[in-house]
Amino acid sequence: MAFNSNNHLQPEDYSKLADHFVPDSNKVLAASPYDSQLGKNMARDARKVINGSLKIEDFHKVYSASLIKEFGDQYASGPMDTNQNSKAKSGTDPKWGMVIDLKKCIGCDTCTVSCKAENRTPPGVSYNVVLETIKGDFPNFSITNLPKPCMQCDNPPCVQVCPTRATYKMENGIVTIDNDRCIGCRYCMVACPYGSRSYDFGTSYEQEMAGFNDVTSPEYGVERGKRKKGAIPEETVRKCSFCYHRLQRGEEPACVETCIGDARYFGDMNDPNSVVSKLAASPRAFRLKEELGTKPRVVYLR
Amino acid sequence: MILKENIDNKMHAPKQKNGKLEKIYWISILIVFGIGIYSIITGYFMEGMESTNLSNIVPWGGWIAFYIYFIGLSAGSFLLSTLVYGFGMEKFEKIGRSALLSAIVCMITGILFVFLDIGRPDHVMNSVIYWNVTSTMSWEIHFYIVYLVLLIVELYFSMRNDLIVVAKNDNFKGKLSRFLTFNKKEYTDIDKVKDKKRLKIMGIIGIPLAILGVHGGTGSIFAVLKAQPYLNSALFPLIFIISALVSGTALSIAIYVIKCKVKKQQVDTSMIRSLGSMLSLFIVIEIIMVWYEFLVGFYGLEHEELGTLQLIMGSPYSWSFWIFQMGFALFFPLVILIIKKTRESINWILGASVMVLIGVVGVRFNMVIPTLIMPKIDGMPYGNYYMNLSEWLTSFGIIAMCLILYTIGEKLFPIDEIDSHENGVSKHE
Known part of the structure; x- marks a missing residue:
């Protein structure tokens, strides 16, 4: 149909597409053992929830009675339950962690490039790097590719030393920097055992890439507009945030998403059933400079 | 530095003879200061940290080294002044006030150096407002402020009696002194006792x-x-701390001897000799400490520490260790201060002090830079750092400012005790 047309599709167009998906939708729905009208109404209001005009709590309030009536025991949570759930949940909010499988890493630097593209870091600033080391002599030697984002330590030395509390540990495990407070003393860079922090010297790719300054990454969910001389992230310290702005909209960090060998895993370390929790308990797991007691949240599989 | 000392030397010359030299001193130091200001504006304010040779691998450089150098000079000369005011060792009274003044001036210089090293001067007040109690740097910023206030108040009370004397003159100095002493007319014995207690x-x-x-x-x-x-x-x-004492003692010796030479006053030989032996004692303690620091470091067999030690002692950077840290700051002055013939000569002691003052700059650089050059994780690149022209010009500008502040302080306030000064003159005549 209109897929190839230059006109952008409007939400109504999608509805029309769906309308023609089956010859007569009402007939199909009527065949179901459950109430069709309730389903349609819920679908309509679910769209409202998604576009923000209706609160999820209200949605539950409206439909929970009918749902209990319709599904009986199979319906698990009513509105009261969801409230309690959300309260109970706040105690076990996700604590993000990353697992990097060194056997899968081929050292292609895709993570470095995608990180640069996602966070639009200036020259000299790279939140993620891949360190290549060759150990041993021919023929007995090995090459290790060590992707190195910020370790998001649980005992972060950088947070200890920051004179202004501009860098701090969030509840979700991410070590963040408040660039509006940072004075740019670079003490945290000297204190970081992993060299994960960079200073924004105010340089730009503008000369080789027109328009570089026009778009900045909404780091930590803060839109800062164009990159300008003396505007905020400049002359302050910057670091990997596990792509916090992507996490906020439910996406994985850019490096995890683009890894061609699927060497990176990302998830909730608080959830014992998550992939990362299980992998972190593997006997292959190790952390960088564990002896320092920094408790990194990035786990490597050797 | 030597050049500056010489110029400093010239500056204090008696006016009738050396007015020309003073002019040369002021012109040259203002030129250096002006170039420094120019380089701060074009470098620091226009380009920010990009004007330096700093990088993400070596984020701290020469300015931080100079900052700890001047903080050390300040703490050292203050500790020396406490011998006079805290412990009542009147033997050293002649250097008490100048030690305090140099402590204040060096403190201001040190703070200025670290201020320049901050990327966002517009955020600097955050470090005072948002106090991170686990951050040593945050504590330092607060300590510096308290310390500077204490130094100024102490200097004020140490020279209050002479301020009141000067206040009787009718020139600018007199007016300033009258303002500072709140028009106090007489300095009574009660005041003297009170001030002595306050100073203590x-x-x-x-x-x-x-x-x-x-x-x-x-x-x-x-x-x-x-x-x-x-x-x-x-x-x-x-x-x-011990290298602060070394450099602070050396600074006090140098300032006193140079001042006396320029003003053609009698040098208090016994005081300088005992300061010289104190200097040698501090140097010996420093050698012992540095020895154990390196010994334990070597036996630790830690890859990074060994790498840093190798960078310090056997790399293209090691001239700064062997010539400045070991040679100028420790070994040569110690030899001078131990050999009987040289340790009694004022000129040799002065030479040893100036050597120490130059050498400790190297000590400070070696504390900051080699450890940052060493990569933290295998596979990361080695850093490379030398101060660039802009950093040097800025540094010299700030050091010139330090000399200007000190000279103005000497000119405006009775830093030399008036009595001893008169005695000196009469003796000389």
């Missing part, structure tokens, strides 16, 4: 403040960094 209290408060707060604390800024195994040792703040 301030001196005693100042000792822990200078040792634990200002200089030991500045050492802790570096020593708490477990990411830098070379710095991360309990001995490190102590080495900081």
Whole structure:
């Protein structure tokens, strides 16, 4: 149909597409053992929830009675339950962690490039790097590719030393920097055992890439507009945030998403059933400079 | 530095003879200062940190080294002044006020250096407002402020009696002194006793403040960094303090002797000799500490620490260790201060002090830079850092400012005790 047309599709167009998906939708729905009208109404209001005009709590309030009536025991949570759930949940909010499988890493630097593209870091600033080391002599030697984002330590030395509390540990495990407070003393860079922090010297790719300054990454969910001389992230310290702005909209960090060998895993370390929790308990797991007691949240599989 | 000392030397010359030299001093120092200001504006304010040779691998450089150098000079000369005001060793009274003045001026210079090293001067007040109690640097910023206030108040009370004398003159100096003494007409014996007590209290408060707060604390800024195994040792703040005493004593000797020579006054030989033997004692303690620091470091077999030690002792950077740290700051002055013939000669002691003052710059650079050059994780690149022209010009500009401040201080306030000064003159005549 209109897929190839230059006109952008409007939400109504999608509805029309769906309308023609089956010859007569009402007939199909009527065949179901459950109430069709309730389903349609819920679908309509679910769209409202998604576009923000209706609160999820209200949605539950409206439909929970009918749902209990319709599904009986199979319906698990009513509105009261969801409230309690959300309260109970706040105690076990996700604590993000990353697992990097060194056997899968081929050292292609895709993570470095995608990180640069996602966070639009200036020259000299790279939140993620891949360190290549060759150990041993021919023929007995090995090459290790060590992707190195910020370790998001649980005992972060950088947070200890920051004179202004501009860098701090969030509840979700991410070590963040408040660039509006940072004075740019670079003490945290000297204190970081992993060299994960960079200073924004105010340089730009503008000369080789027109328009570089026009778009900045909404780091930590803060839109800062164009990159300008003396505007905020400049002359302050910057670091990997596990792509916090992507996490906020439910996406994985850019490096995890683009890894061609699927060497990176990302998830909730608080959830014992998550992939990362299980992998972190593997006997292959190790952390960088564990002896320092920094408790990194990035786990490597050797 | 030597050049500046010489110029300084010329500056204090008696007016009738050396007015021309003073002119040369002022012109040259203002030129250096002007170039420094120009380079601060074009570099620091226009380009920010990009104007330096700093990088993400070596984020701290020459300005931080100069900052701890001047903080050390300040703490050292203050501790020397406490011998006079805190412990009543009147033998050293002649250097008391100039030691305090140089402590104030060096403190201001040191703070200015670290201020320049901050990327966002517009955010600087955050470090005072948002106090991170686990951050040594945050504590330092607060200690510096308290310490500077204490120094100024102590200097004021130490020269109050002479301020009142000067206030009787009808020139600018007199007016300033009248303003500072709140038009106090007479300095009675009660005042004298009171001031002596005040000075004693301030001196005693100042000792822990200078040792634990200002200089030991500045050492802790570096020593708490477990990411830098070379710095991360309990001995490190102590080495900081002892090298502060070394450089502070040397500074006081140099200032006093040069001032006397220029003003053609009698040098108090016995005082300088005992200061010289104190200097040698401090140097010996520093050698012992540095020896154990390196010994334990070597036996630790830690890859990064060994790498740092190798960078310090056997790399293209090692001239600064062997010539400045070992040679100028420790070995040569110690030899001069031990051999009987040279340790009694004022000129040799002066030479040893100036050597120390130059050498300790190297000590400070070696504390900051080699450990940062060493990569933290296998596979990361080695850093490379030399100060560039802009950094040097700015540094010289600030050092020139330090000399200007000191000279103005000497000119405006009765830093030399008036009585002793008159005695000196009459003796000379």
